[in-house]
Amino acid sequence: MLSKYKDRDLVKKTAEKIEEVADAETLRIMHVCGTHEWAITHNGLRDLLPENVQVVAGPGCPVCVTPGGEIDALCRLALEGGVVVTTFGDVLRVPGRERSLAEAKASGADVRVVYGISDAIGMARQETGREFVHFAIGFETTAPTTAVEVIKGLPPNFSLFLSHKLIPPAIQYLLESGAKIDGFICPGHVSTIIGADAYKDLSSKYSKPMAVAGFEPLDIMLAILNIALQNRKGIAYVYNEYARAVRASGNKIALGAMEKAFQVSDAEWRGIGTIQSSGLRLRQENIKHDAEWKYGISAVGGERMPEGCSCGEVLLGTLRPESCPLFGKECTPERPVGPCMVSIEGTCAIAFKYSDRRLRSQAE
Numbered sequence: 001m002l003s004k005y006k007d008r009d010l011v012k013k014t015a016e017k018i019e020e021v022a023d024a025e026t027l028r029i030m031h032v033c034g035t036h037e038w039a040i041t042h043n044g045l046r047d048l049l050p051e052n053v054q055v056v057a058g059p060g061c062p063v064c065v066t067p068g069g070e071i072d073a074l075c076r077l078a079l080e081g082g083v084v085v086t087t088f089g090d091v092l093r094v095p096g097r098e099r100s101l102a103e104a105k106a107s108g109a110d111v112r113v114v115y116g117i118s119d120a121i122g123m124a125r126q127e128t129g130r131e132f133v134h135f136a137i138g139f140e141t142t143a144p145t146t147a148v149e150v151i152k153g154l155p156p157n158f159s160l161f162l163s164h165k166l167i168p169p170a171i172q173y174l175l176e177s178g179a180k181i182d183g184f185i186c187p188g189h190v191s192t193i194i195g196a197d198a199y200k201d202l203s204s205k206y207s208k209p210m211a212v213a214g215f216e217p218l219d220i221m222l223a224i225l226n227i228a229l230q231n232r233k234g235i236a237y238v239y240n241e242y243a244r245a246v247r248a249s250g251n252k253i254a255l256g257a258m259e260k261a262f263q264v265s266d267a268e269w270r271g272i273g274t275i276q277s278s279g280l281r282l283r284q285e286n287i288k289h290d291a292e293w294k295y296g297i298s299a300v301g302g303e304r305m306p307e308g309c310s311c312g313e314v315l316l317g318t319l320r321p322e323s324c325p326l327f328g329k330e331c332t333p334e335r336p337v338g339p340c341m342v343s344i345e346g347t348c349a350i351a352f353k354y355s356d357r358r359l360r361s362q363a364e
């Protein structure tokens with residue numbers, strides 16, 4: 001049986017309701033989730049919305065916001081330090097300032113793709129004569145898995161290069177940036193961990209409607225409808241559209257593991273800059289497993305995008321990928337120039353996948 005959340009008629013009726021309710025000249029709604037961007041583009045939801053309702057993608061793809069300096073530091077560790085670097089598949093092709101991990105691998109570095117941190121730990125336990133560094137990226141969705149392994153205990157030849165990032169501080173940064181954003185669609189899977197209440201203070205402090213949404217077409221349209229309604233009434237609160245998966249207080253076990261393993265720190269977001277309290281570091285008792293401490297490396301500062309790349313604007317929702325001069329020409333998923341074209345959750349990669357076939361054939 002077709003889920004009601006995929007029902008085309010219900011989606012269309014919700015779009016009609018949005019048109020009826022959205023009385024602002026322009027209602028600009030941001031989401032911060034690669035999966036939402038994929039669902040919106042894949043299902044053609046933007047085409048169903050009235051012209052005055054815009055849904056823009058913010059920094060919702062962890063691969064896209066991974067600083068090039070971190071990639072460079074890992075490449076050097078693997079190439080010059082003889083260290084085994086493990087990470088997820090889509091991180092490999094992310095351009096650093098000097099090279100990507102895939103290029104380092106092609107030059108002889110031992111860079112291995114793993115499905116999860118436990119695979120990397122398994123390798124380290126088997127190859128005790130080698131040093132392993134696992135590059136842990138992702139938002140609150142993946143951070144608990146890393147935390148659980150830290151709590152269980154890491155092998156002596158294993159360290160972590162932590163690049164986990166937190167979503168609420170990024171939303172706060174966007175709200176303080178002065179950009180016109182009338183409401184936020186909050187990410188469903190991050191919210192299963194942190195809970196819908198995690199956005200309450202932000203919504204009330206900045207008077208911004210927010211809606212936690214699932215990933216089916218109707219989930220997203222209902223979230224947009226709620227934000228339009230809140231906007232019309234001049235009120236702001238957090239609506240939990242995804243109550244079938246997200247609790248108000250989140251997943252207490254996962255949050256407890258993160259609290260035990262990590263401390264909050266400032267973090268650099270590629271294309272954006274440093275966002276206060278938006279990252280995670282190992283607690284002092286596990287400092288010997290912190291790759292930056294162990295190898296005396298620092299990847300912070302001087303972040304810049306590749307020449308001609310507009311990923312910074314794409315990540316802040318001020319530019320659609322198609323408006324980047326390199327989109328579909330010099331920059332394609334096969335030959336990415338910027339990080340937003342690498343991951344399947346990258347805004348540019350998604351736009352390219354669903355863009356006009358003519359554009360794609362021009363690029364081939």
Ligand code: SF4
Pocket residue numbers: 308309310311312314321324325326327328331332336337338339340341348
């Ligand atoms: S099309 Fe490529 S170069 Fe342009 S913003 Fe997107 S990823 Fe960056």
